[in-house]
Amino acid sequence: MTPEEFRVAGHALVDWVADHRVRLAELPVAPRTAPGEVAAGLAPSAPDRPQPFGDLLTDLQRVVVPGLTQVQSPRYFGWFPSNASLASVLGDLATGGLGALGISWASAPALTEMEEVVTNWLRQATGLAPGWRGAIHDTASTACLVALLAARERASGHSAARGGLQAQDRPLVVYTSEEAHSSVDKAVVLAGFGAANLRRVAVDPETFALDPAALAAAMAADVTAGRVPAAVVATVGTTATTAVDPVAAVVEVAAGHGSWVHVDAAMAGSALLLPERRADLGEGLDGADSLCWNPHKWLGTILDCSLLFVRDPDDLVRFMATDPSYLQSTADGRVTQYRDWGIPLGRRFRALKLWFHLRLDGLDAIRDRLRRDLAHAAWLAGQVDAAPDWHLVAPCRLQTVVVRHQPPGLTGDALDAHTRDWAAAVNDSGRAFVTPARIAGRWAVRVSIGSECTERRHVEELWEVAQATAEGRPVRGVAGGVPDTVPRPPSGLDPMASGR
């Protein structure tokens, strides 16, 4: 494709994207796609001859769009906010246009130094101490793995340079709470600790936050048994209920064993941009060894953009550095080599999407949007709390409201079935999308607020649909569980909350 062909097709695609983002609010949030249906709509093999650009746009509209959960929809209250702000989409387009290759500082000084600059912007904006250094990874799962690898190396006396974990005589153990994300289990397994060396520490039954006394007891028991407490993963904003582990207390307990502390703030990290939330969310963070949060969630810098801050990059470089002759340059030793901070050698110019997003939207508008979402959640929590038979399953600390509808006498498995039924009915209606999850052994419904375009009226509509489905009343626009027509919102797309 020549630059001139790109110019023509690019203009058409920009218009398609703009139109799609407007139409989004009218689409059912959940796809109605059967397994194999999308694949059946695509060609079985690659074409030998070029195909017209218009055919691709047609297929995008016909096959791809109906095959997605519309997480950019204002009616999306699912897994977690996964905003792809249009400002960051432009930054990503600049990344593509430049086509840079990040394999060393010398291959792309701007890629490296802008990443240092924008991660430092967000360090400042979230109130972290100046000592932290940041890098962009793909996801919090990868960041957690990298952190646990660093912990493994510290606790094993840097065994990687010798016989690795295979030469470890006293088993290394990792600790996290019962409510921590499944990516901790996965990182423990991938790093070679073994599933048997992960301790899921008890949480407070009301707040779902890790109990530091239970952590201390578990560590002491392992030490007595000849094992080594290597790392703790604390969570600020758990997936199920946005519980906040007491990081300061965790840091204190861990310090007694020289254990690495990694903080997973994947979802909630964005809230650290709000100065008024630092006291309750940020306490103790500066005592940790590593901290991860994802601008690609609530903040809205398009996937994939996960920040891993570390107190001392040498903890990573020491075992991850490679220095093949073809990557050496005269700048070595005076510059940051991000390849030594993570798993991939080749790195995309991901800093651009953060740079575009923060500059084009500005921090004020982003903070306003986060506060708006917190207010929406507080409003919904108030409604739930006041409604008969409705319960808040966990305190609403951030933008997630965890609810259960429990009519008198309904308990146990029957309650679980009811919960999952009405959640499915909400999703089938097309008018909203929520995610059920099991909390302390029982199903509840998570309403995760924070889609960029979600206004109060969308939250009100969700609450109306939730009450109707749970209480067995007819739901507007729904027939037989599937709407005859896609419901329209009152008035087109919301203006975005950024105020621009």
Added chain:
Amino acid sequence: MTPEEFRVAGHALVDWVADHRVRLAELPVAPRTAPGEVAAGLAPSAPDRPQPFGDLLTDLQRVVVPGLTQVQSPRYFGWFPSNASLASVLGDLATGGLGALGISWASAPALTEMEEVVTNWLRQATGLAPGWRGAIHDTASTACLVALLAARERASGHSAARGGLQAQDRPLVVYTSEEAHSSVDKAVVLAGFGAANLRRVAVDPETFALDPAALAAAMAADVTAGRVPAAVVATVGTTATTAVDPVAAVVEVAAGHGSWVHVDAAMAGSALLLPERRADLGEGLDGADSLCWNPHKWLGTILDCSLLFVRDPDDLVRFMATDPSYLQSTADGRVTQYRDWGIPLGRRFRALKLWFHLRLDGLDAIRDRLRRDLAHAAWLAGQVDAAPDWHLVAPCRLQTVVVRHQPPGLTGDALDAHTRDWAAAVNDSGRAFVTPARIAGRWAVRVSIGSECTERRHVEELWEVAQATAEGRPVRGVAGGVPDTVPRPPSGLDPMASGR
């Protein structure tokens, strides 16, 4: 940013990208950037208020573009081709516009199924057997790590579910050639094997291909010593010289020990699209357990796009699967959950860039371009072979020509200094860009041909500049090592080779 604001800015950015791709041929290939210079050109903190889009475009042009090696330039012969075809850039823009979230099949059926479809397109197009299943990872480094984790689990009797590698009594060992990429060392360390359990097997001194007899001997010695041969990483197209390990022989040796065989064809995999090259590049591949190649290199699907094919996905799913309640759906068990095939949970919709690239360019044009590059390399190799004092350091099997200029009497360190000096002079001229590397202990210059816009005249010019710098003749347009003005190519940007 609203959709209408996006429309306006997006059109401007598309034009900027198209113009940039035209201007590329006139830019010096290597940046002339001092450490810290880019950072100094960027604001020290994020703005509170939105900034005008025009300011970003100005900064892109002023700060970012001069801070990059122009790997999309027709004059780029550096590390390896890293093409970002404009068709794939459009696919990436569609990814941003859709803003999908890949955390399960249900979250984005189209993301999952298109990835299955396009990886199968490339399986067919490269002549791999129908049994292989593919997924898109970020890089070959990550793919190698994933493969070695699977090998670790197989060889350890699936220890991840128990005490992990810490409970391993007989050490697991990994084998690769002296010429394999540094990412193998890194993957061995990250997976916990320990650097001491990697064997760098000798290569043939003429072809730089792994010697299967040396591999067999190394494995036998380890078995005798009570260790377990867990995996072999064979390379098809090494970084330094594009050497091709004898995969069929490696598979046979490995089979005797039940060892996993991973094939790293990161750069050369694209050449498997040429039926006439399958006999020499593809022999034995179907006997391996995993195979990686990167469309983001020579093929030109924008970074990051690395394919990992496996014979049996259960080798990955068995230890990488997680199934938290909030990700469960009624489709589970009937669909592919790509999160269980790799490290990250959240996955970007990367299949779109392959789908756009393959459909908009078509396989015929891509194959023609690959053949063009092979012909360029053969031409240059012929010139080098015929020129006095010039030598081919390795056979030219693909698109990389490895050369040395050795005047009579120049040997040892003095020869190394000469080699690095003339390579630096080529790069300083701005007229071309090459990467020196150490091969069998001595520096040589790699000319890696395959930038999408490179035509014969660019290769001819490189050869002219290389001869002039190495032989001490003045180089057109260069004064004091740095050109006074950026040299202009004979006639603007080449038409692309795709014939469209």
